[in-house]
Amino acid sequence: MKNALFENIVIGSGPGGAIATCLLAEAGRETLLLEEGEAIGDNEIEPFSVAEMRRQYRNGGVTMAFGKPRVQYVEGATLGGGSEINSGLYYRLPDKVKSTWQEQFGLNLDGFEKHEEIVEKDISVSFSPHAPPPPSIKLREGAKALGWSCAEVPRWHRYDIDERQTMSRTYIPRAIAAGAKVQTGAKATRVSQNGNGWLVTLKNRQTIGCKRLFLAAGAIQTPLILQKSGLISAAKTLHMHPTIKVIAHFQDEVNSRDMGVPTHQIKQFDNIGIGCSISSPHYLSTSMLNRPDGLNVVRGDWKRLASYYAMIVPEARGVVRKLPLFDDAFVSIALSDNDLAALSIALKKLCEVLFAAGADRLYPSIDAMAPLTKPSDVDLIPDRLPRKQSALMTIHLTSSMIGEIDEWGALSYAKNLVISDASALPSAPGVNPQGVLLSLARRNITKFLEER
Numbered sequence: 289m290k291n292a293l294f295e296n297i298v299i300g301s302g303p304g305g306a307i308a309t310c311l312l313a314e315a316g317r318e319t320l321l322l323e324e325g326e327a328i329g330d331n332e333i334e335p336f337s338v339a340e341m342r343r344q345y346r347n348g349g350v351t352m353a354f355g356k357p358r359v360q361y362v363e364g365a366t367l368g369g370g371s372e373i374n375s376g377l378y379y380r381l382p383d384k385v386k387s388t389w390q391e392q393f394g395l396n397l398d399g400f401e402k403h404e405e406i407v408e409k410d411i412s413v414s415f416s417p418h419a420p421p422p423p424s425i426k427l428r429e430g431a432k433a434l435g436w437s438c439a440e441v442p443r444w445h446r447y448d449i450d451e452r453q454t455m456s457r458t459y460i461p462r463a464i465a466a467g468a469k470v471q472t473g474a475k476a477t478r479v480s481q482n483g484n485g486w487l488v489t490l491k492n493r494q495t496i497g498c499k500r501l502f503l504a505a506g507a508i509q510t511p512l513i514l515q516k517s518g519l520i521s522a523a524k525t526l527h528m529h530p531t532i533k534v535i536a537h538f539q540d541e542v543n544s545r546d547m548g549v550p551t552h553q554i555k556q557f558d559n560i561g562i563g564c565s566i567s568s569p570h571y572l573s574t575s576m577l578n579r580p581d582g583l584n585v586v587r588g589d590w591k592r593l594a595s596y597y598a599m600i601v602p603e604a605r606g607v608v609r610k611l612p613l614f615d616d617a618f619v620s621i622a623l624s625d626n627d628l629a630a631l632s633i634a635l636k637k638l639c640e641v642l643f644a645a646g647a648d649r650l651y652p653s654i655d656a657m658a659p660l661t662k663p664s665d666v667d668l669i670p671d672r673l674p675r676k677q678s679a680l681m682t683i684h685l686t687s688s689m690i691g692e693i694d695e696w697g698a699l700s701y702a703k704n705l706v707i708s709d710a711s712a713l714p715s716a717p718g719v720n721p722q723g724v725l726l727s728l729a730r731r732n733i734t735k736f737l738e739e740r
Contacts, residue, residue: 294320294469297488297498299476299513302369303722304729305504306455306463306711307407311733312502313466320496321468322488324475325366327456333450336566343375353606353619353682356675357628359530363506363618367458367472370506371722374683375566376443376452378413379719380404381727393714395695401726403734411444411453414508416551418447420444422542423564423594424552430645437556441563443549452521468615476505478517484703504709504729507685508608511711512617515610519702520692526606527678527687527716529681530623531599532635532673533565533575536642537649543567543592552593554641560634561718565595578655578679585651598634599682601718602627608688610658631680632733635673639666653679684721686713697732708732 295318298309305321312319325344333339341349344366353359364370381400389395407413407440420428420440431438444453451457464470475491479501486501503510511523550564565571569590576582586593606621623631639650643663650660652669655677660666689711692700697712699705708729710721717724 293499295498296320296500296502297322297486297496298489298502298504298708300369300504300506300509300709301367301455301460301470302364302504302506302709303371303455303726304712305502306368306371307461307729308502308504308708308733309468310459310463310466311462311730311737313468315737317470317559317737319463320498321460321463321470322474322476322490323367323369323470323472324491325364325472327367328372336568336571338570340373347616351619353528353621355623357623357673357678357680359528359621359680359682361528361685363508363685367470368454368460371454372456374720374722375551376445376454377551377720378411378444378723379441379717381724382718382734385717386717389714393690394693397713400727403730404723407723407726407730411458412446413442413444413723414447415440415442416445416447418548420552421547421550423547423567423596424550426536426538426542426594426645427550427552427562427564427596427641428644429465430641431554433644434641436554436641438552438554440548441551441553443551454652476513479503479513479705480517480520481702486705500704500706502706502708504707506576506617506709507688507711508617510707510709511608511688512610517698519527522610523608523688523692523711524605525687526608526619526621526685527713528597528602528606528621528682529561529599529684529716529718530627530631531597531682532631532678532680533595533597533653534635534638534642535572535575535651536594536596536645536647537589537651538592538594538647542594543591547563555719557602557637557719559615560637561599562634562638563597565597567593567595567709571595575653576651578653579607579651582651582678593723596638598631598638600627600630600634601716602630605687625672628675628678631673631678632669632671636666636669639669655679666716684716686710686716686721696735706732706736
């Protein structure tokens with residue numbers, strides 16, 4: 289394919305790239321989708337397993353935003369991107385966030401609901417017809433005891449065949465059926481302008497040309513590619529949902545290897561999200577690594593353990609920077625004192641609801657903090673999370689290209705380059721952003737096709 293010229297090239301096959309490829313191909317536009325990871329066949333890897341992390345996560349999931357505290361993050365590196373490695377929980381754009389994006393960032397979101405409705409049909413957004421898994425039931429019971437609201441979140445899932453409707457099962461097959469070409473194992477390292485078009489250089493030094501380029505490599509990799517290409521110096525608007533976890537121990541068994549995905553969340557508090565995490569033995573062990581006895585606790589009693597989280601939308605914005613001689617990005621974020629105070633409030637509420645649900649022991653992700661064994665122990669959590677001892681993580685990375693693009697994702701200083709991933713979201717929306725991203729990308733690509 290050396291020196292081939294395509295009408296459109298899309299870099300990255302996560303939600304933003306997959307829907308862009310699909311809509312372009314179905315409009316009769318010649319399109320090539322480039323994905324650095326491999327395509328994983330159905331049932332080839334157990335979901336939420338060690339094998340999944342090794343083969344479908346970038347760097348096996350060992351990636352970190354530096355700061356005090358540091359924030360571990362994960363990125364998908366597989367055909368379908370991040371949609372392949374998460375639970376598929378779906379949210380529409382919250383009304384409050386929509387107003388902010390319209391007023392502060394100038395987005396025209398008239399008719400946005402139309403795109404949401406089409407996306408929901410395309411990826412089979414629905415509620416589970418089955419009884420909730422035990423960790424969901426526990427969260428719901430705890431919330432009820434406290435008078436809090438707790439609701440099931442729909443997923444992109446076909447329950448009739450028990451299959452997540454990821455990008456590799458929805459938009460990518462549609463794109464291929466419409467004539468799109470897909471090349472996996474194709475890591476783009478730089479892009480360069482070629483007249484009014486673009487040249488994409490891959491890690492294997494292969495060069496492919498196109499008239500129009502759609503960058504959808506994610507909130508870290510998209511700005512990194514542009515920095516390697518000399519188009520930007522750094523990305524300083526990265527946003528995320530810093531998240532702290534709690535492993536809860538119950539007297540009765542709440543966990544099993546075939547438990548499924550807990551889908552209940554508490555969203556009634558401003559700027560705070562509380563919910564259930566994946567509780568497979570491997571994920572539990574990873575969350576307990578900061579405790580000397582953590583692995584023994586998991587090995588001996590994992591069926592009585594479940595993982596929960598509390599997250600916030602922070603004041604802080606992070607930086608994505610290319611360093612000399614390094615292939616990966618250097619990512620950093622300096623959470624403010626207000627952010628750490630908000631995380632403390634979120635953690636206390638999470639522990640409060642878990643005790644109300646019947647937990648008899650809680651393991652917060654704070655180094656050297658003894659397990660909490662009674663409701664009054666919640667008062668031992670400091671009013672601001674400690675900067676050195678807190679173990680934070682996130683799976684929601686957004687907004688790193690704000691200020692570089694217009695409201696439709698077009699790069700403001702280069703023709704025929706459109707950003708179609710979470711880096712184009714003005715801010716972290718306070719909910720799982722992938723459904724929001726799909727609708728925004730659909731809005732942008734539809735506008736693009738109407739004009740060309």
